[in-house]
Amino acid sequence: MDDLNNKFKTSAENFSLTPNATVWTKVESAIQKRKRRRRFIIFFLIASFIGGSPFLFRKKEDLSKNENNLKETISSQQPSNAIINKPNSTDIVTNTLVENGSMSSQVQNSNEERQFENKKSNNSINASVKSNTKTRSSLSALAKEPRKEPIEPEVAVAAIETLATPPTQSIQNSEEPNAQKEIAFYNEPIKTDSGSEMKAEIIQEISRADTSQLAVVDTTKMESVVDKKDSLSITAKKSRWSISLGIAPTISHSKYKESGDYQIISNYRDSSDKNILTFNYHLQLHCNISKKAELFTGIGIRTIEQELLSHQAVYKYDTNYVISQPDPVVAIGRGYSNINGDSTGVVTNKISYLEFPLGIRYNLLPAGKFNISIDGQVGLNKLIGSEGYIYDAVNLTYEKINSADLNSWMYSYGVGLSLQYSIIRGVNIELSPSYAHFPNSIYKREDPLQQYFDQTEILFSIRYLIK
Amino acid sequence: MNESELVKECLKGKQDSQKHLYELYAPKMLGVCYRYANSHEEAEDFLQEAFITIFRKLDQWKGDGELGAWIRKIVVNTSLNCIKARHRFTDHVNAIPIEEVPDQTILEKESHPDELMELIHQLPEGCKAVFNLYAIEGYSHEEIGKMLNIKPSTSRSQYMKARKMLMQKLDPALKNLQNDESYG
Numbered sequence: 001m002d003d004l005n006n007k008f009k010t011s012a013e014n015f016s017l018t019p020n021a022t023v024w025t026k027v028e029s030a031i032q033k034r035k036r037r038r039r040f041i042i043f044f045l046i047a048s049f050i051g052g053s054p055f056l057f058r059k060k061e062d063l064s065k066n067e068n069n070l071k072e073t074i075s076s077q078q079p080s081n082a083i084i085n086k087p088n089s090t091d092i093v094t095n096t097l098v099e100n101g102s103m104s105s106q107v108q109n110s111n112e113e114r115q116f117e118n119k120k121s122n123n124s125i126n127a128s129v130k131s132n133t134k135t136r137s138s139l140s141a142l143a144k145e146p147r148k149e150p151i152e153p154e155v156a157v158a159a160i161e162t163l164a165t166p167p168t169q170s171i172q173n174s175e176e177p178n179a180q181k182e183i184a185f186y187n188e189p190i191k192t193d194s195g196s197e198m199k200a201e202i203i204q205e206i207s208r209a210d211t212s213q214l215a216v217v218d219t220t221k222m223e224s225v226v227d228k229k230d231s232l233s234i235t236a237k238k239s240r241w242s243i244s245l246g247i248a249p250t251i252s253h254s255k256y257k258e259s260g261d262y263q264i265i266s267n268y269r270d271s272s273d274k275n276i277l278t279f280n281y282h283l284q285l286h287c288n289i290s291k292k293a294e295l296f297t298g299i300g301i302r303t304i305e306q307e308l309l310s311h312q313a314v315y316k317y318d319t320n321y322v323i324s325q326p327d328p329v330v331a332i333g334r335g336y337s338n339i340n341g342d343s344t345g346v347v348t349n350k351i352s353y354l355e356f357p358l359g360i361r362y363n364l365l366p367a368g369k370f371n372i373s374i375d376g377q378v379g380l381n382k383l384i385g386s387e388g389y390i391y392d393a394v395n396l397t398y399e400k401i402n403s404a405d406l407n408s409w410m411y412s413y414g415v416g417l418s419l420q421y422s423i424i425r426g427v428n429i430e431l432s433p434s435y436a437h438f439p440n441s442i443y444k445r446e447d448p449l450q451q452y453f454d455q456t457e458i459l460f461s462i463r464y465l466i467k
Numbered sequence: 468m469n470e471s472e473l474v475k476e477c478l479k480g481k482q483d484s485q486k487h488l489y490e491l492y493a494p495k496m497l498g499v500c501y502r503y504a505n506s507h508e509e510a511e512d513f514l515q516e517a518f519i520t521i522f523r524k525l526d527q528w529k530g531d532g533e534l535g536a537w538i539r540k541i542v543v544n545t546s547l548n549c550i551k552a553r554h555r556f557t558d559h560v561n562a563i564p565i566e567e568v569p570d571q572t573i574l575e576k577e578s579h580p581d582e583l584m585e586l587i588h589q590l591p592e593g594c595k596a597v598f599n600l601y602a603i604e605g606y607s608h609e610e611i612g613k614m615l616n617i618k619p620s621t622s623r624s625q626y627m628k629a630r631k632m633l634m635q636k637l638d639p640a641l642k643n644l645q646n647d648e649s650y651g
Contacts, residue, residue, distance in 0.1 A: 004630065005602040011583040012603045016494035017501055023511050024489055027518045031485065034523065 037466055041241060044285065048214040106140070239465035240288050244430065246461025248280040252304045255452045275350070276305040278458055284357070292363045300355040300379060304442075304453060306388075307348050348409060349388025349401065351442065353381035361418070381410040390443070405444060412438045420463070432459040470534040477525055489518055492535060496542045502587050503546040504601050517545035539541060549615060550596065586636050594629035601626050 062301055252275045284298030359377025390401045416434025423429055434457055441450035468476070473491075476484035497514050504510035521541050528537050587595060596615060600606045601622070606614070608622040613623070 004633070008583055008587065008598075008633075009603050012498070012502065012587075015498040015501075015581065015584045017497040017507070017510070019493050019497045019511055019514055023493070023515050023518075024486065026487070026515050027489065027522070028482065030515075030519045031522050035480065 037241075037343045041285070041466070044243070046397055239426070241285045241466040242428075242463050243466065244282070244284045244286065244461045244463035246282050246430070246432075246459045248282065248432075248457035248459035250278050250280045250302070250455050250457035251275060252278070252306070252453050252455045254306065254448065274307040275306055276285075278303040278305045280355075280455075280459075282355075282357075282459060284460065284461075286361075286463070292366050294361050294363070295359070296361060296377075297356070297358050300357065301384075302353045302355050302455065303350065304352075304455070305348060305350045311414065350386070351383070351388075351401075351406065352385040354384045355412075356380045356382075369422045371418075373418045373420065375416050375418060375434075377414055377416070377436075379412045379414075381412055381438070383408050383410070406442055407440055410438050410440050410442070412436045416459075426465045428463040428465070430459070430463060433457070434459065471530050474525055474528060474530070474534065477522065477640065485522060492538050493518070495535075499539060499542050501545050502584060502603070503543075503550060503596055504588075505592070513546045513549050514542070516549060517542040518543055520536075544614075547596065550592070551615070586633055589630050589636070590632060594625040594632070597622050597625035598629035598633070602630075609628065 038219065071343035156360050183342065280300060282298060282300040282304045284296050284300075286296040287293045288295050357377050357379040359375050363371055363373040365371045383403060386401045386403055386406055388401045390405050414434055414436030416432055418430055418432035420428045420430045435454065436457075437454040441452055444452060473484055473488055477488055493514065496517065497510055500510035500513035500517070501507065504513055517538075523539055524541070528534060535578040587598065590598060597611055600611045600614065601608065608619040608626070611617075611622040617625075
């Protein structure tokens with residue numbers, strides 16, 4: 001038997017045939033094509049970087065240039081509806097306490113309070129919040145500095161007493177020639193004679209809060225990034241690299257947290273902020289690193305969009321002075337303002353990020369025409385656009401959101417599932433639901449509330465397997 | 468230029484070096500492909516696919532072994548993959564009675580290499596691949612079973628079937644060869 005095998009083996013060793021010249025032509029063509037594809041990938045990566053660089057290195061907007069927008073009061077559009085309720089001292093103190101976390105600021109703010117009241121007494125304040133087309137009077141001189149003085153116990157006690165003291169001063173008709181039109185303060189003055197009445201008033205106020213009348217609060221949107229992608233490389237086409245492009249209907253979810261030593265009693269924002277369906281876009285490059293695993297990266301755009309009712313309220317107490325909710329409650333109330341006069345409007349805040357994801361995907365069915373995979377990813381998200389309003393807790397105004405108010409970079413992480421089907425050789429369609437969490441607050445500053453978000457999206461994408 | 472230098476030049480993308488490498492190994496490798504293919508054209512298709520793979524993976528050749536052996540392995544694997552892609556393999560074994568025919572007279576005769584390769588080429592698809600892998604490439608039946616997704620026992624059966632068929636064909640082939648020589 002071995003002799004026969006050896007005979008054939010020896011013959012095979014010496015056996016050769018002359019290939020047709022077209023074979024080399026085809027081989028050469030394939031090699032060149034591969035080179036071109038490699039160049040294309042390099043070009044794609046460079047183009048992605050260059051394309052994204054304007055966003056990455058965009059200079060922050062010139063504050064002076066945007067001063068009018070920064071401190072924006074609302075111009076009068078509906079004077080008849082804009083009857084301003086002057087905030088009473090309780091409101092003022094309350095806001096002062098909450099915003100600055102400093103009881104001592106109460107005293108320092110007395111002059112500001114008067115100014116504020118005078119502004120309010122200027123009758124109507126209608127907020128035209130329609131983005132860029134409204135008339136706005138600028139609030140140029142309202143630059144503020146957070147007060148950082150320690151809270152003096154005596155001052156705190158005085159302030160709490162003040163809270164329970166009914167307002168005595170009416171500024172309904174007080175007018176000041178130079179008073180600027182200011183945001184209407186929605187909350188009715190709370191007039192109580194005691195702490196318990198105060199509590200009752202607050203509760204009433206909360207229950208009375210009609211969603212059609214609320215004041216605007218800063219908002220934001222967020223985005224999430226998710227990426228997913230791919231495979232089927234074994235079955236459909238043996239490819240190491242692939243590229244995918246997709247669109248993802250996305251829902252964002254927001255959460256609010258208060259920094260500092262406050263206990264929130266009631267936060268209307270959690271229920272009244274309304275997230276809007278947005279669309280994220282993902283362009284990704286995938287590389288198989290093994291039969292079942294692949295890495296992916298790319299570039300994408302994530303958007304968060306929120307619709308805010310015109311009134312928001314947060315009630316809380318300062319845990320520096322009470323470690324649990326006191327009874328009767330001496331609550332520090334924060335009433336957010338109405339920014340559009342009649343208190344019935346909504347504002348839409350929209351924030352966009354340029355996403356740079358990096359993830360790994362594990363293919364559960366790599367050998368089939370149909371594949372299921374799971375993936376995990378992290379992402380860097382660069383702020384590239386923001387529209388809407390943010391509440392200035394120091395000046396009690398609403399400002400147009402500026403990029404300086406928001407964190408420029410957000411990181412994210414998430415998980416996803418992907419269903420892939422090879423429709424033709426080298427082309428897959430994919431359906432990839434995923435979840436991404438953004439652990440940082442979108443706001444740079446801690447006041448008003450810190451806002452966190454996450455996103456759930458369903459990515460519809462098509463992937464081309466590069467041979 | 469030795470093999471390592473030639474490979475380095477190829478990796479740099481020099482087309483003349485790539486062509487040189489191809490011309491160096493293509494004839495023999497086409498012979499390998501021919502043993503697995505059903506036709507000369509199909510063998511050239513296998514060769515083309517194999518050399519595309521070779522140039523794509525050339526950076527994986529470490530230089531610690533013979534380049535020809537490395538290329539040959541890729542050629543064999545590519546040929547098998549091409550055949551498998553066409554779903555020509557089954558695990559079905561034809562119950563052909565296997566008889567050993569130790570005909571020493573046949574084995575002692577001189578036969579033309581082309582004639583022998585043609586005999587292999589004419590074998591049915593399944594046993595052709597098994598015979599090539601076992602008798603010429605030196606793989607075990609277990610290895611062949613994994614490569615072709617068949618049972619080792621199937622590989623043995625196919626090998627014996629191929630061997631029997633070759634034995635039957637070998638004698639007339641030699642006769643024809645001798646006749647050609649006598650007329651020449």
